[in-house]
Amino acid sequence: MTHSIRTNTHAPYDGGGRDWRDTATRYALLPLRVFLGVTFIYAGLDKLTDSAFLSDSGAGSIGDTMRAARDASAIPALIDMALKNPVGFGYAMALGELAVGIGTLIGLFARLAAVGGALISLSLWLTVSWASDPYYYGNDLPYLMAWLPLILAGASIFSLDAVIRSRRRRRPAEYR
Numbered sequence: 001m002t003h004s005i006r007t008n009t010h011a012p013y014d015g016g017g018r019d020w021r022d023t024a025t026r027y028a029l030l031p032l033r034v035f036l037g038v039t040f041i042y043a044g045l046d047k048l049t050d051s052a053f054l055s056d057s058g059a060g061s062i063g064d065t066m067r068a069a070r071d072a073s074a075i076p077a078l079i080d081m082a083l084k085n086p087v088g089f090g091y092a093m094a095l096g097e098l099a100v101g102i103g104t105l106i107g108l109f110a111r112l113a114a115v116g117g118a119l120i121s122l123s124l125w126l127t128v129s130w131a132s133d134p135y136y137y138g139n140d141l142p143y144l145m146a147w148l149p150l151i152l153a154g155a156s157i158f159s160l161d162a163v164i165r166s167r168r169r170r171r172p173a174e175y176r
Contacts (some may be wrong), residue, residue: 026157029149036146037105040117044098047090054090062090065128072131079127096120104150107159114150121147 047053055061063086070079082089097120103113121144129138136142155161 029153029155030157032146033104033107033110033150033155036117036143036150037101037103040097040101040120041105042101044094044096044101047094047097054087054094056086062086062093069128069131073127074130075126078123093120104155107155107161110155110159110161111151114147114154118144118147118151 050060052058052060053062056063058064063083066079066083066086066089070076070083073079096116100113100116100120103109104117121140125138125140125144129140132138
């Protein structure tokens with residue numbers, strides 16, 4: 001009986017021509033997508049169900065939070081604009097987070113959802129988290145950076161975007 005030592009450690013494991021690295025690459029952004037999607041859905045729902053948050057003033061209100069952050073923010077004019085209608089801004093923020101989270105989680109218009117998430121994170125970093133010292137104590141900057149790979153790559157697997165792309169490819173050429 002002859003024994004051989006396997007030297008080709010990059011051989012396909014499934015017989016389909018893909019090695020484990022290709023598979024890992026395809027799934028690499030899925031944990032990030034799930035984390036950001038669930039987190040933004042939670043943040044949106046938390047705001048929508050918190051009557052204190054959706055108030056012009058009072059402990060935990062969007063109005064008082066913005067007034068407290070205004071003078072230490074990088075762009076006070078952005079806060080001034082939101083303070084014209086803090087409750088409306090609070091609803092817009094909550095609904096925006098909800099839309100971004102759902103789009104990211106199910107992978108529908110995933111790049112657009114990621115752009116929305118990045119813009120929300122950027123605006124929070126430039127306003128609420130700006131005064132964090134050192135800067136890495138603020139959590140909005142890492143969220144902003146986490147959105148960038150999803151802007152670049154989109155949602156490749158387990159997404160409605162992938163289903164839509166697959167259906168477009170399968171349609172006969174005369175219907176394209």
